[in-house]
Amino acid sequence: MLDPLKVVVADDHPVILFGAEHALLKFPGMEVVGRARQSTELVKMLQTAPCDVLVTDLAMPGGQYGDGLQLIGYLRRNFPHLPIVVLTMLENAALLKRLRELGVTSVVHKSDDLSHIGLAVQHVSRNLEYMSPSVKAVLDALRMNSGGKSDDVMLSKRELEVVRLFVSGMTIKEISEQLNRSIKTISTQKNAAMRKLGIDRDSELFQYAQSNGLLNLSSPAPGDPGHKA
Template sequence: MQQPIRVVVADDHPVILFGAEHALLKFPGIQVVGRARQSTELIKALQTTPCDVLVTDLAMPGGQYGDGLPLIGYLRRNFPNIPIVVLTMLENAALLKRLGELGVIAVVHKSDDLSHIGLAVQHVSRNLEYMSPQVKVALESLRINSGGKNEEVILSKRELEVVRLFVSGMTIKEISEKLNRSIKTISTQKNTAMRKLGLDRDSELFQYAQSNGLLNLSSHAPDEGLAGDAAP
């Protein structure tokens, strides 16, 4: 008899956590063996509960290990044999590209039907890629807009500096005074950064910053040495 695929599910929203687990239970070959609502609970679950696949939200603030890309990187370094299915509301092509670079081969958009979580688990358990429909649309948009080229999104040092300060809560005027640049220059650098990242609204910039560990220093996962008891 084939062994079930053991899954740990992590999301800071109880409704989504319940919905994801309920959706997975509809797949006979999948068994939910652990749950977590922030990164500390997640790492503890992975250290103590044998599992085959991790399903985790990307933006999951709170906890010792942060969230977003820093957490994904930490998971890939410390639990390299556990494939990850990422849940997200973001459609930013640069973010999706970075997830791929970190070794994530399955991404499910939260606006898609929850059944895609189970399909993604089945795929990654066989080392196969899976992208839900909304994620495929975002990736196709990247391919079309870049003319088929795999272009790296790079912010200049000054653009990144402005973004960090803006998402920390400072106004354009306050940033201008702090950096001794004109308001027009600061506004231009912020808008240029958003255009490069494919973002249209400030709310999207805040989401992107949180998922990429730019919101504050505490959102970065700790060095590997601080969690030396993590399972290989």
């Protein structure tokens, strides 16, 4: 008889944490060996009780290792052989592509049936990719809109600078004064960045910035170059 797959589940919402664990237990041969609510708990758990697959929320603030892409990057560097299934509510194509660049081959959208979490765990444990239906639809639309090309969505240095300052709380007028550019130029660069990212609302821009580490660029995760205790 094969040993069960040992799975750790991390999410800051108790309902999602319970639902994910319940969904996994419906699959034979899976065992949830740990639960975490933020990155501090998660990393400590992985260091002391190794597992076969990690299922983790993308937006999980509050821990000392951050969340979003900052946390995923840290996990990939420090636990390079650990398969990761990412849970998210975001549908941003650029973010999904960035996750794949980091080595995440399975993403499950929280609006999809929770059974997809178990399917994702089965796939990544066999080194196979798995995207839940909502995630797959976003990636398929991206491929169609780019004519089948897989070129990454890249913001220019100035667009990235404007986005970073905007999500830090500055107004368009304040950004124009700090960067010595016209209000019209700053507004155009912000709109261009949102268009490239497939974002329509400022709230989505804040979500993108958080998940990409733009809100905490000055505080690298512990263990990373530049971190100070």
